[in-house]
Amino acid sequence: MTQTPPLLVDIDGTLTDESRAIDPRVFPVLREWPEPVVIATGKAMPFPIALCEFLSIERTVVAENGGVVFVEATDELQFEGDHEASLAVAEAYRELGHELGFGSVDLANRWRETEVVVSLDQPLEPLERLAAEYGLVVLDTGFAYHVTDPSVDKGTGLEAVCAELGLDPASFLAVGDSENDAEAFEVAGESVAVANADATAKARADRVTEAGYADGFLEAVAPYRR
Numbered sequence: 259m260t261q262t263p264p265l266l267v268d269i270d271g272t273l274t275d276e277s278r279a280i281d282p283r284v285f286p287v288l289r290e291w292p293e294p295v296v297i298a299t300g301k302a303m304p305f306p307i308a309l310c311e312f313l314s315i316e317r318t319v320v321a322e323n324g325g326v327v328f329v330e331a332t333d334e335l336q337f338e339g340d341h342e343a344s345l346a347v348a349e350a351y352r353e354l355g356h357e358l359g360f361g362s363v364d365l366a367n368r369w370r371e372t373e374v375v376v377s378l379d380q381p382l383e384p385l386e387r388l389a390a391e392y393g394l395v396v397l398d399t400g401f402a403y404h405v406t407d408p409s410v411d412k413g414t415g416l417e418a419v420c421a422e423l424g425l426d427p428a429s430f431l432a433v434g435d436s437e438n439d440a441e442a443f444e445v446a447g448e449s450v451a452v453a454n455a456d457a458t459a460k461a462r463a464d465r466v467t468e469a470g471y472a473d474g475f476l477e478a479v480a481p482y483r484r
């Protein structure tokens with residue numbers, strides 16, 4: 259049995275199926291993981307916090323692709339990135355006649371504090387152009403376009419968590435599925451892309467699982483499960 263590493267895990271595409279439903283088989287894995295678990299996601303903070311809460315695990319969260327970091331153990335909440343710039347991009351995008359694409363209530367952006375997301379059915383080219391004007395980039399997670407600050411990512415988020423908890427990022431196993439996981443893959447000592455991962459994530463991971471989605475996650479952690 260190899261020593262179990264601390265774990266950084268993505269949500270969409272990694273703990274879920276393709277419809278974004280979490281596979282319940284991951285619940286005992288996360289609850290019983292004997293080392294720290296960091297939920298690192300592009301989603302806004304309430305989503306990973308709720309996941310931790312309902313799992314009854316410590317709330318150690320990287321949200322908004324690194325824009326928001328929360329470490330319950332040290333009561334630390336950090337914000338990075340350029341929310342003003344992302345809101346300006348959203349406004350200019352709307353002025354061109356486009357929509358963010360999540361309806362008027364917009365649960366995807368409602369609790370977002372450092373970036374903006376746009377639905378994948380909206381045009382990418384004008385969004386990328388506007389983002390570049392404001393010094394931002396557009397990440398395609400396979401679930402949404404994220405207008406985000408390129409100096410902040412899940413890798414910087416993991417480093418921030420580790421600084422709080424006195425852990426070494428290189429001791430982590432990171433599992434994910436898309437380009438927003440690539441920097442965390444570099445920072446973590448061991449990185450695994452699930453089979454459904456995009457080309458960027460696959461290229462930057464140490465290995466790629468045979469199985470996709472939550473089956474891929476279960477495969478990635480299997481060597482460490484008793």
Ligand SMILES: O=C(O)COP(=O)(O)O
Nearest residue numbers: 269270299300301399401
């Ligand atoms: O919200 C997204 O677009 C992707 O979320 P994830 O980082 O948990 O996969």
Ligand SMILES: [Mg+2]
Nearest residue numbers: 268270271435
């Ligand atoms: Mg993902």
